[in-house]
Amino acid sequence: MWVNKNKKKILRAVEKFGTPLYIYSEENLLKQIAEYKKAFRGIDVLFCYALKANSNRHLCSLIAGRGFGADVVSGGELRAALSSGFRPEKIIFSGVGKTEEELALALRKNIFFINVESFEELEKLDETASRLGKRADFSIRINPDVDPHTHNYIATGKSGSKFGVDFEEASRMYSWARKRVRLNAVSAHFHLGSQLFSPVPYRKAFKKLLKFVSSLEKSGINLKSLDIGGGWGVKEGLDMGSPAVIAEIIRPYAGKYSFIMEPGRSVTASSGILAARALYRKTSGKRNIVILDAAMNDFIRPSLYGASHPVLNLSGGKGKKVRADIAGPVCESGDFFLKDFKTVLPERGDVLVILSAGAYGYSMSSNYNLRPKPAEVLLKKSGVRLIRKRQSYPEII
Amino acid sequence: MWVNKNKKKILRAVEKFGTPLYIYSEENLLKQIAEYKKAFRGIDVLFCYALKANSNRHLCSLIAGRGFGADVVSGGELRAALSSGFRPEKIIFSGVGKTEEELALALRKNIFFINVESFEELEKLDETASRLGKRADFSIRINPDVDPHTHNYIATGKSGSKFGVDFEEASRMYSWARKRVRLNAVSAHFHLGSQLFSPVPYRKAFKKLLKFVSSLEKSGINLKSLDIGGGWGVKEGLDMGSPAVIAEIIRPYAGKYSFIMEPGRSVTASSGILAARALYRKTSGKRNIVILDAAMNDFIRPSLYGASHPVLNLSGGKGKKVRADIAGPVCESGDFFLKDFKTVLPERGDVLVILSAGAYGYSMSSNYNLRPKPAEVLLKKSGVRLIRKRQSYPEII
Numbered sequence: 001m002w003v004n005k006n007k008k009k010i011l012r013a014v015e016k017f018g019t020p021l022y023i024y025s026e027e028n029l030l031k032q033i034a035e036y037k038k039a040f041r042g043i044d045v046l047f048c049y050a051l052k053a054n055s056n057r058h059l060c061s062l063i064a065g066r067g068f069g070a071d072v073v074s075g076g077e078l079r080a081a082l083s084s085g086f087r088p089e090k091i092i093f094s095g096v097g098k099t100e101e102e103l104a105l106a107l108r109k110n111i112f113f114i115n116v117e118s119f120e121e122l123e124k125l126d127e128t129a130s131r132l133g134k135r136a137d138f139s140i141r142i143n144p145d146v147d148p149h150t151h152n153y154i155a156t157g158k159s160g161s162k163f164g165v166d167f168e169e170a171s172r173m174y175s176w177a178r179k180r181v182r183l184n185a186v187s188a189h190f191h192l193g194s195q196l197f198s199p200v201p202y203r204k205a206f207k208k209l210l211k212f213v214s215s216l217e218k219s220g221i222n223l224k225s226l227d228i229g230g231g232w233g234v235k236e237g238l239d240m241g242s243p244a245v246i247a248e249i250i251r252p253y254a255g256k257y258s259f260i261m262e263p264g265r266s267v268t269a270s271s272g273i274l275a276a277r278a279l280y281r282k283t284s285g286k287r288n289i290v291i292l293d294a295a296m297n298d299f300i301r302p303s304l305y306g307a308s309h310p311v312l313n314l315s316g317g318k319g320k321k322v323r324a325d326i327a328g329p330v331c332e333s334g335d336f337f338l339k340d341f342k343t344v345l346p347e348r349g350d351v352l353v354i355l356s357a358g359a360y361g362y363s364m365s366s367n368y369n370l371r372p373k374p375a376e377v378l379l380k381k382s383g384v385r386l387i388r389k390r391q392s393y394p395e396i397i
Numbered sequence: 398m399w400v401n402k403n404k405k406k407i408l409r410a411v412e413k414f415g416t417p418l419y420i421y422s423e424e425n426l427l428k429q430i431a432e433y434k435k436a437f438r439g440i441d442v443l444f445c446y447a448l449k450a451n452s453n454r455h456l457c458s459l460i461a462g463r464g465f466g467a468d469v470v471s472g473g474e475l476r477a478a479l480s481s482g483f484r485p486e487k488i489i490f491s492g493v494g495k496t497e498e499e500l501a502l503a504l505r506k507n508i509f510f511i512n513v514e515s516f517e518e519l520e521k522l523d524e525t526a527s528r529l530g531k532r533a534d535f536s537i538r539i540n541p542d543v544d545p546h547t548h549n550y551i552a553t554g555k556s557g558s559k560f561g562v563d564f565e566e567a568s569r570m571y572s573w574a575r576k577r578v579r580l581n582a583v584s585a586h587f588h589l590g591s592q593l594f595s596p597v598p599y600r601k602a603f604k605k606l607l608k609f610v611s612s613l614e615k616s617g618i619n620l621k622s623l624d625i626g627g628g629w630g631v632k633e634g635l636d637m638g639s640p641a642v643i644a645e646i647i648r649p650y651a652g653k654y655s656f657i658m659e660p661g662r663s664v665t666a667s668s669g670i671l672a673a674r675a676l677y678r679k680t681s682g683k684r685n686i687v688i689l690d691a692a693m694n695d696f697i698r699p700s701l702y703g704a705s706h707p708v709l710n711l712s713g714g715k716g717k718k719v720r721a722d723i724a725g726p727v728c729e730s731g732d733f734f735l736k737d738f739k740t741v742l743p744e745r746g747d748v749l750v751i752l753s754a755g756a757y758g759y760s761m762s763s764n765y766n767l768r769p770k771p772a773e774v775l776l777k778k779s780g781v782r783l784i785r786k787r788q789s790y791p792e793i794i
Contacts, residue, residue, distance in 0.1 A: 052728055052766050057794070073728045076767030080794045095766075097676045097688040097726020118679040118688075120745065143681065159682035162724045162733070166681070193730075279494045282515040284540065284563070285556035291494040291515075304701055304731070327559045329494020331449060331470045333590075334701070336559070348517065366697075366763035369449050369492075370473030395792075397454070397477045 002028045013384045020294035021275045022376040029271040033066045039244035043254040050264025051077045053359035058387035060084035071262040075102040103128045113137040129182035139187035140170045144205040148193040157192035191229030199245040230262035236356040237310040240266040265359040272358020278346040288324035295328030296335040297368040303334040315350035330369050367396045399425045410781045417691035417771040418672045426668040430463045436641040440651040447661025448474045450756035455784035457481035468659040472499040500525045510534040510583050526579035536584035537567045541602040545589040554589035588626030596642040627659035633753040634707040637663040662756040669755020675743040685721035692725030693732040694765040700731040712747035727766050764793045
């Protein structure tokens with residue numbers, strides 16, 4: 001674990017930049033990227049990093065520099081991807097509610113393709129492409145109706161979900177698009193959700209997709225590439241498991257198709273922590289409560305999903321263990337990081353770090369309670385680099 | 398309901414400023430303020446508006462202009478309160494995790510008092526006041542162990558909560574403070590939580606507080622004012638019920654004490670809506686799904702608390718009713734505003750408004766999916782005024 005190995009560096013960064021502070025490890029990030037490349041060796045696959053997990057420009061530049069493409073879900077993310085060095089021909093644009101302006105931007109920038117999520121969106125894409133005189137390369141996001149057994153909020157590939165269309169509708173859409181001169185089908189796509197730890201749902205969905213694509217071929221629609229989405233899980237406090245189990249599902253078809261994958265969380269989650277200081281200790285009823293200076297506005301996953309992220313005290317913490325709730329200062333009972341956590345009671349001023357905060361951490365942060373978003377730093381071999389300043393008050397008031 | 402009465406004005410504002418868009422009614426806001434004043438007539442009460450509900454400077458100026466004080470929970474909110482015209486002597490500072498910098502700022506600005514939430518915070522306040530050579534006027538937030546029967550995330554006055562201290566600890570704190578030359582006890586405080594619709598929990602907590610304050614008097618500690626918190630509920634889609642039932646609880650003691658109340662949501666909730674346009678319609682399984690251009694990043698209450706806010710289609714909506722899910726474009730299954738909503742299926746481009754979004758709407762908004770925070774406008778008798786611009790891309794990337 002990079003955190004224990006870099007304890008001194010982390011404490012120095014906290015001393016210099018204050019808390020709360022997002023801290024990332026360059027080495028660990030590059031390790032996750034290398035894992036993906038290794039697992040899929042021999043397969044023609046483009047990894048499109050899902051910016052929604054963490055769109056910090058410096059991290060994105062690192063990822064783009066290793067040959068990854070980008071998966072974006074808004075005009076903002078498309079702009080961020082381009083400005084951090086992802087090449088347009090490696091960018092795909094997903095999401096259920098792309099506005100006309102966003103579709104136009106994607107067309108003007110000549111990105112790889114647009115993942116279309118409804119018939120009405122396909123019509124809008126056709127209109128927009130015609131208006132601009134551009135060819136629209138597209139894929140259709142198909143909802144394969146496979147249950148990934150994850151949190152309901154992050155399961156996206158079951159029937160009834162707002163994402164994608166079913167196979168029948170997709171078939172109608174590809175057929176309709178064939179008659180439209182501006183529309184060019186290049187891929188078919190599924191994405192099952194987030195935090196998947198088993199290859200089984202991927203295998204089920206991929207089989208369904210293969211069958212569908214074969215039926216399209218019979219009617220003369222030949223897709224060159226298949227987009228099997230992202231969602232490979234990372235347990236809080238650990239690095240991701242090897243994605244080789246997913247590679248082996250698609251390897252038999254590597255001669256026939258090129259592939260796209262959209263990893264997000266698995267690339268960045270374990271490479272980031274949120275550092276905070278203990279402000280006050282108190283008891284309430286029989287509970288010990290430790291108030292940190294980081295809060296749900298900085299990191300909302302525990303409040304929003306009930307996610308349980310391990311917390312380490314880097315300042316020492318020797319002595320008898322007690323049970324304590326680790327809470328933030330925001331005026332909301334839901335502002336908790338851990339409940340009933342077995343720990344040596346931290347001293348005031350101790351530096352505690354919340355693990356696996358590299359994904360859906362800063363990207364979901366807000367200014368609730370008019371708290372500025374924290375700074376972000378990157379640990380490099382050569383030292384610590386500030387990669388985003390803490391927000392200032394004039395920015396948020 | 399001001400929304401139906403102002404349909405044309407709202408549609409013009411949407412045409413001019415685009416969607417998503419927060420729209421507030423000045424008239425309705427002033428009506429809620431007047432309700433509070435009317436209900437508490439004859440009682441010496443200072444209403445401290447809880448900025449966390451909505452800290453837009455223009456709305457705050459309106460509220461400050463009607464004689465209200467402010468309840469702030471961070472350095473950011475204290476700055477915002479001062480810059481929107483709340484007078485320092487009418488500002489109170491609450492919150493479980495005030496940093497030393499925040500305490501120092503409050504002391505330097507000579508605010509009314511600081512609501513202290515733990516013994517350790519009281520020690521820190523004493524240290525900070527000594528360092529600055531200032532007198533620290535304080536109150537202690539007491540957890541009266543009264544169950545308000547609301548959502549767990551917004552219930553704050555039960556034992557085991559991170560907020561406040563119990564009566565025994567409060568007693569020790571007041572006694573300790575008496576010996577500290579810098580500390581000056583001026584009030585005692587409880588706040589039960591949010592979305593309370595019955596006076597019963599207030600009555601229970603107030604009785605306990607009275608008993609406690611009497612026992613303090615016996616040991617020579619005389620508090621002049623009592624802070625009975627906020628939390629008066631507003632049903633989604635309606636104005637608040639009259640707070641007169643709370644006034645009647647404290648009225649018998651109006652000669653003996655002055656009072657502080659901290660209304661937040663009840664002041665602004667019903668005065669704000671979030672306007673959005675319908676982008677696409679689709680079906681998934683047997684569900685109709687309507688995708689709006691507003692999302693959980695703009696308004697997180699439905700995702701975070703499962704709050705159900707009524708939605709109106711202002712663009713017409715005549716015809717047969719169906720059941721539909723109203724969703725946002727963010728790549729998350731939790732990005733829904735309403736599920737299984739009975740409505741005429743909106744046309745693409747229709748303007749839908751989410752009611753009761755004036756509190757905990759913009760203040761909890763984020764840039765998730767790199768979406769800019771929406772603009773905010775105020776409907777005045779004289780017309781529509783832009784009170785905050787939509788964020789630009791350079792600001793969020």
